[in-house]
Amino acid sequence: MTTTNGEFITFDGVHKSFGKNVVLDDLHFSVGAGERVTLIGPSGSGKTTILRMLMTLTRPDRGTISVDGDYLYHEKSGDQLVPASEAHIRKVRSRITMVFQHFNLFPNMKVLRNVTEAPIHVLGTPKDEAEAKGKELLELVGLGDKLNAHPSQLSGGQQQRVAIARALAVDPDVLLLDEVTSALDPEIAAEVLDVLRDIAKSTDVTMLLVTHAMKFARDVSHRVLMFNEGKIIEDASPEQLFNEPEHDRTKSFLRSVIDES
């Protein structure tokens, strides 16, 4: 019972190993446009690697990844697929952005500039327009009063909310959320998740999430993929997967995560 409107993001035969450690093994899956998909599974099962590959931070060893019909690491040259040029990668990457576990705000820029720098210098948005939109996004994440603060003056939860605004400011088609609340204590994490929940409901951005916040995953995702040892072992709707998991490994994983929280 999965909701798939076409194949917007496609992983085809993707393989990745770090040294002898095989992280992803012949992975095939696709995500529809506007779909919100959560990747769950024990650590080391390759979830984060998938997001990093989409963000072009980690290269696959084999296989292809495409976004809306464009290969991410390859270009068509006649009938052949050849390794993509930096220009091609930038073009495809322009539709994707990511929010990181450790926020990664730029400490040399104040809050508003963190949000407006890419729109102005990458997208070519006029400065006043970018600032107006930046302020709007910072209002949206509840930080309208922190425009001129340095990131170092903000708490972790506030920094992560700025990072979310910064990601939304480049108008992505695909938003990758990599354990965005793992570095925050539970109460603060809840605030950040509330912001994300609102955003998820009000946009049609395609989202891939890696998270251990299961309740949140259940609330926002259309589909949940359970990973184990580099493979997808279960692919189902959140109701199905959380209430009646089929695979024993999924059951034991969910039990351990719920015990933890």
Add this chain to the structure above:
Amino acid sequence: MSSGLMSFIWEGLANTLLLTVFGALLGLVFAFIAGLGRSSERKWVRGIAMVYTEVFRGFPSLVLLFVLIFIIPTFGFQLNPLIAGILALALNIGAYAAEVVRGAVKAVPPGQLEAAIALNFTPVQRLRKVILPQAVVAMIPPFTNNLIELLKATSLVSLVYISDFTFAAQLIRASTGETALVFFGLLVGYGIIALVFTTAMKLLERMAARSLGRTVPSGLFGRKEVAA
């Protein structure tokens, strides 16, 4: 002391400052080219940068000065002695400072580069907008050391007959015979110049730290920060 001798001192002092300031500026250019070159994606760029830093770090400034001032002219390149002095000192200090640049760039957390990629900045923008503004803050304290090293190394030019502060003092010593006074005076003079440079660099360090929203303890030698 006669005004003739005083004018030697002023000229010497001016040349020492000239050698230090321009040597530092040119050295900075070498340091950035070589330091950034060492993290280039192109192998040959990395190679050239590495050869420059390794080779010039090992050359004594004095020998480099002899070569530029006495040997190079025999091949038909006549360099103005002051410019030759600046070049020799800059090549040497640049090789040291290149390591500072490389280290500071490497010390910027990898997440910063990843965030810059996630926002689709071009490679040049990643460096200019994200990596360097943070790395430069970390470079300033070691650069202060390099600058003081450079100031002290400028006294070597007196051995190739450039009339710097040390050279002027030697002239005065020769004409007055006041050896102890002259050499102590020289030490005090260099000490004061070094203090001025250090103070200026401290100010720069604090300005740079503020650009990252950090505060640096005030006072010349810094105060212990009190835990909150």
